[in-house]
Amino acid sequence: MAKELKTNAMRMLDKLKIKYTFNTYQCDEFIDGIHIADMLGQPYEKSFKTIVCSGKSGEYFVFVLPIDKNIDLKKASKSVGEKSVELLHVKDINKVTGYIRGGCTPIGMKKQYKTVIHKSAEAFDEIIISGGKIGVQIFINPDDLCRVVNGKFEDITADEHIL
Secondary structure, three states: OOOOOOOHHHHHHHHOOOOEEEEEOOOOOOOOHHHHHHHHOOOHHHEEEEEEEEEOOOOEEEEEEEOOEEEOHHHHHHHOOOOOEEEOOHHHHHHHHOOOOOOOOOOOOOOOOEEEEEHHHHHOOOEEEEOOOOOEEEEEOHHHHHHHOOOEEEOOEEEEEOO
């Protein structure tokens, strides 16, 4: 019998009795969210990526934004009350979060960091985030996600799209 797939994020949601569904797809290495959404026929505006930044204070911050948008570091800094933030280097993602690039989710990191979710998520009943492992997605209500990560909704993106 095959072992049931459960990531740290899923275990945390189960423990908190938060409703979610998940999806798996074949992927052996990092592929950006736009390519995954295209591959799976998912709308960009409901598909969110997780970005981790460090602040001047030395604290870490988590930002969840649509896959086709860039983070605006000025808006992100302001949203967490920092003078400035910068993107965490890829080599440090696992050390800080417990996750790897492409499998990083705001749920169940090594430590709960201050988290900001892009305000566009509030328009949906369900958004798609990483499931905590490459090849796994979690479908979750944005308000539930916000509660789980003790986050808030704000505008943290640059005006232009990545495409």
